Amino acid sequence: MRTVNLRIVALVLLALLAAAPAAGLGNYTLHLMVMALLWGFIYTSWSIMGRLGMVSFGHGAFLGIGAYGVVMMWNLWGVSPWIGLVVSLAVTLAVALMIGWPCFRFRIVGHYFALVTLALSEVVRLVIVGLRDHTGGSLGVTPKGALTDGASMSLAAMQFSSKVVWFYLMLACWLAALYIWHRVDRSMQRMALEAISEDEDAAASVGIDVSRTKLGITLLSAAMTCVGGALYAQYQLYVNPETVSGIGISLQMVFGVIAGGMFVMLGPTVGAVFLLLLSEGLRVLVGNEIHGVDTTVYGLMLILFIIYMPKGILGKVVERFGARAPGG
Amino acid sequence: MEFLDIFLLEAVLNGVLLGGLLALLALGLNLVFGVIDVVWICYAELIMVGMYCIWFLYAKLGVPLAIAMPAGIVAVGALGAAMHHFVIRPVLAAEPINQLLVTGGVLFFLQAAATVAFGVEFRNIGVRLPSLAMGEMSFSVARIVAFGVAIAAIAATYLFLSRTFIGTAIRAISQDRTIMPLMGVNPSRIYLMTSAMGGALAGLASCLLVLQYDVHPAIGLSFGPITFMICVLGGLGNLIGGFVAAFVFAQFISVGGFFFQLEWGYVIAFAFFIVVMFWKPEGLLARRR
Secondary structure (H helix, E strand, O other), X not given: OHHHHHHHHHHHHHHHHHHHHHHOOOHHHHHHHHHHHXXXXXXXXXXXXXXXXXXXOOHHHHHHHHHHHHHHHHHHHOOOHHHHHHHHHHHHHHHHHHHHHHHHHOOOOHXXXXXXXXXXXXXXXXXXXXXXXXXXXXXXXXXXXXXXXXOOEEOOOXXXXXXXXXXXXXXXXXXXXXXXXXXXXXXXXXXXXXXXXXXHHHHHHXXXXXXXXXXXXXXXXXXXXXXXXXXXXXHXXXXXXXXXXXXXXXXXXXXXXXXXOOOOOOHHHHHHXXXXXXXXXXXXXXXXXXXXXXXXXXXXXXXXXXXXXXXXXXXXXXHXXXXXXXXX | OOOOOHHXXXXXXXXXXXXXXXXXXXXXXXHHHHHHOOOOOOHHHHHHHHXXXXXXXXXXXXXXXXXXXXXHHHHHHHHHHHHHHHHHHHHOOOOHHHHHHHHHHHHHHHHHHHHHXXXXXXXXXXXXXXXXXXXXXXXXXXXXXXXXXXXXXXXXXXXXXXXXXXXXXHHHHHHOOOOHHHHOOOHHHHHHHHHHHXXXXXXXXXXXXXXXXXXXXXXXXXXXXXXXXXXXXXXXXXXXXXXXXXXXXXXXXXXXXXXXXXXXXXXXXHHHHHHHHHHOOOOOOXXXX
């Protein structure tokens, strides 16, 4: 009974969300919703592996490959971002395999895994900066505009001037990510991975192929993050090595998930909404004159969160009301 | 003789000078990790705070450098102790990854607080030490001073740890943290002292860096990752390993930067790090247990 009710509530909320653009929201509100969905999608992708004990500080690498891969192929060779996305995905999978396989094979876990992946995301950032003749270095780069003669969208160039199109695109991706999260949550792999994160030797002794199971989840998570990077680049029409790769964004992803709640399906999304509202709210409150106030509060809150609320906002709520979160 | 280019030799020697400085950076982080078992992701941000301290005292208030620099060291040492007390202590029993993350929160906080306080502009203290010409090569005096001071500080730390009573207690705690309280050592006091010492070493590093680089809120991001990589490469908590790894890394950066560009030197160094992690996950010189 209870699950049926929850399902109905979820569907109604989803319908309301899907109808939101029709309610005549301003461009700014719509932009916030698009960003929340996008980051919700990316954070959910990260949490698929993070919640199973593989805390990666290197997802900035995959985000960077997705964003820059698509923009560079479009700008340099005129390759459609759709094809660019496929190529970027292939590169992402190759990189994830190159890093993941030895890590899992040689049992690099915990701190060491975090720091190896951190090195990876720095490598990607530095390569982008180092190729400054093509990528524009730290100044970032803008994909060449395809919307000439007042056209409102160019499907081939993945450029849409209407935020409503982006809203539905992001909504679809976000729902897909939740579905994948749910599938992973219900799969044997998840059982296997939970066993692995508790005790690798014991897991191996009952016949779990530790490296392979971890690798599968890592490839999935990396690929989704790469898609997120490409969507970010095409939506913002501007990418910068600092905002899509390197230590800053990689840490931010981890924090977003922790703030929302790593072990609940909607936790990463709550984290994304929370961080977005926090930074936008502070920006409105403090104004643009003083730089850094929002991040100061943000850093302080992260410290407090990890000390006092390690399960995150949604995790805490779920715990408090003893409700079984969908799939949780 | 073409291979032994004079400029290549200059790059190698500059790499050695850089290595001394990186070794000092790694020392403080390694000391804290070895004793408390927590990686301070924000270590380079502590250095940034020290640089701002010195810049503010010297360039803004006109305090002489001879006072501003020790004041910077004390301030960062106090900051290290405060960070341990308010941030690390509450999560000592938590999962290691939460400890890593909480210091990441400190990273954001310090970086943003510096932006609020001083803006995003690059600041320098306006002291430019001359260059020393040796034949066709030239070396910046600031780098030579940094190298000398760093090596002296490392030697002093080593003597402190091996010759004094407190140093012995610190080493003992890092070897067995369960048995030492039974021997009458108060671990929380040792932790606090180690954190203050780690902070003071960061403060010392900031004195040396402020002579060579402009300070800005994001400067920690250019030293931070390289410092962890060095510590991990040398085996986290292994002071001698970190020392050796710093010189290896500095050569990659300096010589790589000589052949290509500075970023590529870093890329090669990081790639080398990743490969070594696969080959020897415990670091080049694994910590003796």
